[in-house]
Amino acid sequence: MLIGFDLLDRQILDRDGEPVGKVDDLELTYDDTGTPHVTALLLGQEVLGHRIGGTLGRWMAGTARRLSGSADRPPMRIPIDLIAAVDSAVNLSVHRDLLPDPPLETWLRDHLITRIPGASHES
Amino acid sequence: MKRIFAIALGILTAIGGFVDIGDIVANAEAGARFGIAHAWVLLVGVIGICAYAEMSGRVTAVSGRPVFDLIRERLGPRVALANLGGSLLVTVLTLGAELGGVGLALQLATSVNYLLWVPVVGFVLWVALWRAKFSVLENVFGLTGMALIVFVIAFFRLPADYGSLWQQASHPGPPTGEDWGTYWFFAVALFASALTPYEVFFFSSGAVEERWSTKDLLTSRINVFVGFPLGGLLAFAIMLSAATVFQPLSMSVDTLSQVAMPAAIALGKLGLAAVILGFFAATFGAAMETGLSAGYTVAQYLGWNWGKLRRPRDAARFHTVVLVSILVGVAILMTTIDPIQLTEYTLVFSAVALPLTYLPILVVANDRGYLGNRVNGRLANTIGVTYLIIVLAAATAAIPLMIITRMGGG
Helix, strand or coil: CCHHHHHCCCEEECCCCCEEEECCEEEEEECCCCCEEEEEEEECHHHHHHHHCHHHHHHHHHHHHHHCCCCCCCCEEEEHHHEEEECCCEEECCCHHHCCCCHHHHHHHHHCHHHCCCCCCCC | CHHHHHCHHHHHHHHHHHCCHHHHHHHHHHHHHHCCCCHHHHHHHHHHHHHHHHHHHHHHHHHCCCHHHHHHHHHHHHHHHHHHHHHHHHHHHHHHHHHHHHHHHHHHHHCCCHHHHHHHHHHHHHHHHHHCCHHHHHHHHHHHHHHHHHHHHHHHHCCCCHHHHHHHHHCCCCCCCCCHHHHHHHHHHHHHHHCCHHHHHHHHHHHHHCCCCHHHHHHHHHHHHHHHHHHHHHHHHHHHHHHHHCHHHCCCCCCHHHHHHHHHHHHHHHHHHHHHHHHHHHHHHHHHHHHHHHHHHHHHHHCCCCCCCCCHHHCHHHHHHHHHHHHHHHHHHHCCCCHHHHHHHHHHHHHHHHHHHHHHHHHHCCCHHHHHHHCCCHHHHHHHHHHHHHHHHHHHHHHHHHHHCCCCCC
16 A cells, blocks of 8 residues: 555545545654654644644644644544445544544534524434 | 436536636637637637546545645645735635625625625625525526526527638737737636636535445536536526627627626617626625635635535634635725726736646546546547646736736737
């Protein structure tokens, strides 16, 4: 598997096929022999911003960091052993509720969307 | 009846591409000034969008992934961000123009200035996207938009000079009094609007909303090969009837009420009523398409929950993007900018997004990792590569032509 081609930027789905996020970056850990291993998927606009780089990337990372509430909150991390299969998406073996909620989604849901009538209705 | 509704997605997508407010006027204007010398452009556009919409429908049905997912996967986050920026700008500006178009259609019916209608239309659009089922929206507006078929009927009731129409169609080029620059400006504008990026984004996301799978490949193909030619036919009928009525009188067309004239002349009040209904449904449908597409592209680029198949509280970021896009659209219109000119400007931004949209679709449509044995055949690849070259040429020519001809005015 080529991690740049088969893993990075893929959609991540939970065990029911619900979107979790994108593989915005990867966590690499070096073992005793110095060989790198992918140990986790990293998610969120902050890591994505760092990967994009430049002024736009810094702006994206900065905005995401401010919206997350705390400056030193680590990025969302999904350990590699939660991956069940990789096809056109990265499929996890767990349900989304067991993973931390993305801060922007939570904030917008609590402060904007659920205050509008009909937010909880199936359309 | 179920069969008819099954192609509503294709029809609604095509309406947003071929007969949204900018195109309604552009087709009539081209017809009045050049006759049907641009007929071939519509044909070329229909074939191109059919080829690429078929690929994206197939990729989505087989892999379950909408097109913008693939753009980021294949081109990486930076180039995909450039595409996102370009296409989002096109989509939101077009959304603004469509809101104005709905307002203009209502102005035709009520004589109340369109600017007063715009906030109302914006609100109704938001309610529709917030509450109504996806299938209801596409059925109602896809099928009502077909009222524009009245232009086809009108053409046959008008005393047309078939000989000179055939002459124009078979000898493409500017008539006396017009120059080649303006001719090509219109050609590029009509071609680019046939292939606007939000069409494939909307079509493939709609396929996910309708939960298409491999067994729906036939439905996808029928949607593509019925919907887009039908959209092209409506656009052609508008051009044709304008060419019949206005070109012999050397009149130019620049307002929506003038576009409606041929149908009113040929069919009277009833024809006019059908045209106004068609304008309303087509522009409102295009507004829905662009409003949803704005949310789809941002959510799919960043991996968020999206779509009308979820409750709004489960797709809070998606619904926020849709809401903000509508507000921006209304705000743009409230500057009293001409909605028809606005869509012509979006062409410039389309130029960036078009090649970056169609290249990854072509690449993924050949990827066995996604499609197994359903990858592109030789025909799809030949057409795909040919159109990629045409799209690149049109993208490069768009801005110089716009400057030289002063937006087709010169």
